[in-house]
Amino acid sequence: MSEPDLDRSEQQPRGSGRPSDPSTESGDCLSGTAYESAELPTHQQLATTNQRRREFRSDARRALGRPAGERFKTKSGLNIVVVGGGPAGVAAAVTAASADPTARVTLIDDNPALGGQIWRQGAAPEPAVGARKWLRRLDQLGVERRCPATVIDTPSPGRLVVADAEGTSELAYHRLIVATGATERFLPFPGWTLPGVLGAGALQALVKGGLDVRGLRIVIAGTGPLLLAVTDLVRRRGGRVVALAEQADFSSVMTFGRSMWRSPSKGLQALGFAQSLWNVPYRFATWPARAEGEGQLERVVLVNPLGEANVVECDLLACGFGLRPNVALAQALSCDVVDGRVVVDDRQQTIVDGVYCAGEPTGIGGLDNALLQGRIAGLAAVGRSEEVRSLSRRRRREQRFVAVLEKAFRLRSELRSLPETDTIVCRCEDVTWGRVREFDDVRDCKLKTRCGMGPCQGRVCGGALEFLKGFRPETPRPPFFPVTLNTLAPTGASERTPASEDAPEE
Amino acid sequence: MGDARAQNTVRISIDGRPVTVAVGTTVAVAVWNHGIRRFRVGVAGAGRGPLCGMGICYECRLTIDGQPGRRSCLLPCVQGMCIETATESECTEPAGGTRDV
Amino acid sequence: MSHHGTPQADRVLIVGAGIVGASCAYELTRRGYAITVIEGGRPGGGATAACMGHVVVMDDSEAQFALGHYSQRLWDELSDRLPGSVERDLCGTLWVAEDDEEMAAVHAKHAFYTERGVKVEILDAPALRRAEPELRPDLLGALRVPGDSVVYPPTAVDFMLSEAVRHAREHGVDFELVCGTPVERLSSHWVALRDGRRLEGDWVVVSAGRGALDLLPEALPGHAIRPRKGHLVITDRRPGFCRHQLVELGYLKSAHSSGDSSVAFNLQPRATGQMLLGSSRQFGRDTAEVELDIVHKMVDRGRHFLPRLGELQAVRIWAGFRPATDDHLPLVGPVPGHETLLLAAGHEGLGITTSLGTARLIADRVSGVDPEIDPTPYLPSRPGADHG
Known part of the structure; x- marks a missing residue:
């Protein structure tokens, strides 16, 4: 085990050869005097974390209303940390770095490669032109990449605890941009735990990573535009889409389709998907009632509101019930989360001083919204208010799209009766619907049934129970993701400690 | 040509069988393309395969180089990697049986 | 709050439904008392949910050993009836x-x-x-x-409370669980809740863990939790x-x-x-x-x-x-000057183990039975430590 690295963020001074963006030369409210004569927050080791942690919640609240930049100032520039390397995070990092050449920008992602899910690269990369352009800019601007790395704790304002292959270290920031994206919502139905049943986004990610679907019979089900993108992708890779089941009604989807045509980029995307749907059995108001097979998936029973059932033989069922904002980190930072979305103002600023949020965590809006919000957050984080304002009309337009998307693909109530008594809800601990359905309180349910106590920490069953029972996810506790004890406590970092004065007990 | 291909591939072993995959392939994809659907065994004994494909669900956990519980969808294959599937590491043994000393 | 059930059954109000309160409810209903358990949060949601659940006999003092040893025997006697969800494991x-x-x-x-x-x-x-x-x-x-074992405390609380319900039904007495409203004040015959409700009983048992002493009508001389x-x-x-x-x-x-x-x-x-x-x-x-x-x-x-x-x-x-507590022993028994106001709190890190023995001591006091172990080391009236 290597020496602990508690203060990684101080190690490398920013490269001097960074190209500056011509548009950033003019002064603004945060450049110049605002950061002069102040210092970086003193980096302290984990040993002193607890004091600050105790003050965290009250600090976070006290800080409200104080002008951004007052808390932490530096001669050398702002320390900006972006969590999440998808489109919103990459756009935020690039924009902040180019708007403020003195800023030190660090981008963290838990995947080995940046790009998030939508720009996912793999062994056989998709020609994602937009992605390549943005990722190239990251390097030109000298944005420090930290991936794979995971934020596992938020001990106090201005500090994150980050785990990576070498262990755990603290990372200080003046501005934090939360761009943690979204995950699929999974709903339990009989047979959904069979190997061969996976998420729609999961199939997309795995196929982009080289998963071989040639000749496989694939059912794509669930809800949302993602189903079309997945259909398009697997067909191009030689998969046979034997059924595409959208739970929303035809009329809802058509309303949504019309709204897409109003935006040129979305319209083109839709046109492309429409072509790829040629010859695909596309059913609306249809959903999987059960998956069956001996040890692995063999067939899916699709049903509709009329009670008609359709048995489809298949090798794969890719099934996702929409996307769900990843708000855990924002929750841990004491940001306001309402209806599963992080509350931000029109500058992407959360209620916590210095903490911004961009992209899917603020509401599922897709690529264009993520890029735009990322840019706004990047600009706002370095205080470029005018440019932020100039983007506000586009921002409002994208916000309308968020609402349209949500309405069109709202989950139908029939899906609440999919799980049967012996259907597993918590896949980590194998807790059945029969055991969890009697509980009214998420914590009680967790303590008494172990539902959500496994390594996914409730990320899968949490989305299901949010829909099935209205359970609101609890604020996460560190570590936000499971890490080895060696990662949590790098060896050699602390000397032998005084032993306890009396016996440990229960 | 042969050299170029060798440079773009890595050799790994899946349940003791040698397999060659493209550089950058995740372990999950390599295991799937090898024909394996049952990645791990759940607490109640049923087989499980990848669900989310992006490191959230922990269903694609495998034993990699002797370390159980690793998320195969996030890990790229590296030369010489030893991958074991469905090691049943989670099934608890009956209490007390081996305790007597 | 009216008395239900058989008219002759004394009613005991139990404040706090952690492992100690739940065990008291279990033991008192077994002996035919009508019970109201009052829990400000959720049963078993405090220290009970946060601890290890190690049922262990400790030897730091004779008194600690006596209560632990007695309690472990009671856990052993209960073991056949514990459901699988309590995850009892005789691991030693x-x-x-x-x-x-x-x-x-x-x-x-x-x-x-x-x-x-x-x-x-x-x-x-x-x-x-x-x-x-x-x-x-x-x-x-x-x-x-x-002989040391492990249990999963939150479900152990569930078991105790469901057994209490069963006992109450068998004896034809009332059992009530009042959850979610904190206690405002209490005395030796009533408990006032923050929402204005006032519950009355013949006995009041305060098993509220770290907050127990704060609920008492007056300070307990020489003791702190x-x-x-x-x-x-x-x-x-x-x-x-x-x-x-x-x-x-x-x-x-x-x-x-x-x-x-x-x-x-x-x-x-x-x-x-x-x-x-x-x-x-x-x-x-x-x-x-x-x-x-x-x-x-x-x-x-x-x-x-x-x-x-x-x-x-x-x-x-x-x-x-x-x-x-300062002397590492729980406070179990009547609050001085209040014969029907009983404390069952301050178990530090041994609450799961000693909950069953504590419940016996409390029930023995309520029913006037001679306890199996000497209760005096745990009495709240014992000399306390010097608080400087």
Whole structure:
């Protein structure tokens, strides 16, 4: 085990050869005097974390209303940390770095490669032109990449605890941009735990990573535009889409389709998907009632509101019930989360001083919204208010799209009766619907049934129970993701400690 | 040509069988393309395969180089990697049986 | 609040539905009393949900031993009826010795327990390696206490309360659980809730853990219950990584050290195959937030004994508070000057173990029965420590 690295963020001074963006030369409210004569927050080791942690919640609240930049100032520039390397995070990092050449920008992602899910690269990369352009800019601007790395704790304002292959270290920031994206919502139905049943986004990610679907019979089900993108992708890779089941009604989807045509980029995307749907059995108001097979998936029973059932033989069922904002980190930072979305103002600023949020965590809006919000957050984080304002009309337009998307693909109530008594809800601990359905309180349910106590920490069953029972996810506790004890406590970092004065007990 | 291909591939072993995959392939994809659907065994004994494909669900956990519980969808294959599937590491043994000393 | 059930049944109000309150409800309904349990949060949601659930007989003092030994017998008697969800596991405890001094402590403990009828055995180094192969090979030996066990406390509370319901039905008396409203004030015959409700009873039992003394009509002279923070780390499932609850004896060396935080190695195999790593002790902390520097020390201490411990994954970390008295004994019995106001609180880190014995002492007092063990060491009227 290597020496602990508690203060990684101080190690490398920013490269001097960074190209500056011509548009950033003019002064603004945060450049110049605002950061002069102040210092970086003193980096302290984990040993002193607890004091600050105790003050965290009250600090976070006290800080409200104080002008951004007052808390932490530096001669050398702002320390900006972006969590999440998808489109919103990459756009935020690039924009902040180019708007403020003195800023030190660090981008963290838990995947080995940046790009998030939508720009996912793999062994056989998709020609994602937009992605390549943005990722190239990251390097030109000298944005420090930290991936794979995971934020596992938020001990106090201005500090994150980050785990990576070498262990755990603290990372200080003046501005934090939360761009943690979204995950699929999974709903339990009989047979959904069979190997061969996976998420729609999961199939997309795995196929982009080289998963071989040639000749496989694939059912794509669930809800949302993602189903079309997945259909398009697997067909191009030689998969046979034997059924595409959208739970929303035809009329809802058509309303949504019309709204897409109003935006040129979305319209083109839709046109492309429409072509790829040629010859695909596309059913609306249809959903999987059960998956069956001996040890692995063999067939899916699709049903509709009329009670008609359709048995489809298949090798794969890719099934996702929409996307769900990843708000855990924002929750841990004491940001306001309402209806599963992080509350931000029109500058992407959360209620916590210095903490911004961009992209899917603020509401599922897709690529264009993520890029735009990322840019706004990047600009706002370095205080470029005018440019932020100039983007506000586009921002409002994208916000309308968020609402349209949500309405069109709202989950139908029939899906609440999919799980049967012996259907597993918590896949980590194998807790059945029969055991969890009697509980009214998420914590009680967790303590008494172990539902959500496994390594996914409730990320899968949490989305299901949010829909099935209205359970609101609890604020996460560190570590936000499971890490080895060696990662949590790098060896050699602390000397032998005084032993306890009396016996440990229960 | 042969050299170029060798440079773009890595050799790994899946349940003791040698397999060659493209550089950058995740372990999950390599295991799937090898024909394996049952990645791990759940607490109640049923087989499980990848669900989310992006490191959230922990269903694609495998034993990699002797370390159980690793998320195969996030890990790229590296030369010489030893991958074991469905090691049943989670099934608890009956209490007390081996305790007597 | 009117009395239901048989008119002659005395009603006991129990304030706090942690393991101690739930056990009192269990024992009192068994004896035919009508019960109202009042819980401000959720049953078993306080220290009970945060602790390890190690049912262990400790030997720090004769009084501590007596209550622990008595209680462990009661757990054993209950064991056949505990549902699987309580995850009772008779894993035993191993007190591991690193050096001669600690090995001497092993022998001393062996003598103490043997004299008092507790089955124990000394493992030499090879026997210890056979018992727990993951322990580092140079340990000198251990004391094995095969009768110690582990339970999952939140579901144990559920069991106690559901049994209380059953008992009440059998006796035709009333049982009521009032949840979610904190207690405002109480006396020896009533409890006033913050929402204005006032519940009346013949007896009031205060089993509210660290907050118990604050609820009393007046201060309890000479006694305090201070929150003593502890951290725990639960790992992913590694069945067989260790088989006994493993505890270090090293604490003996720095007994009564005055630092405000300390850690000691303590690892528990859960019935799920997960490992639960303890333990830390801190005074002067008022929030249950996890302190990673403390966790770091716990992991260091753990790795010191189990070199491969670091390969396990931490799935969750949490902290909670032990209700600690100054003399490390619980306060069980009438509050001086209030014969029907009973305390059952301050069990520090032994609440799961001693809950059953505590409940017997409380029920014996209510029903006027001679207790099986001497209750005087635990009485709230005992001389307290000097508070400077």
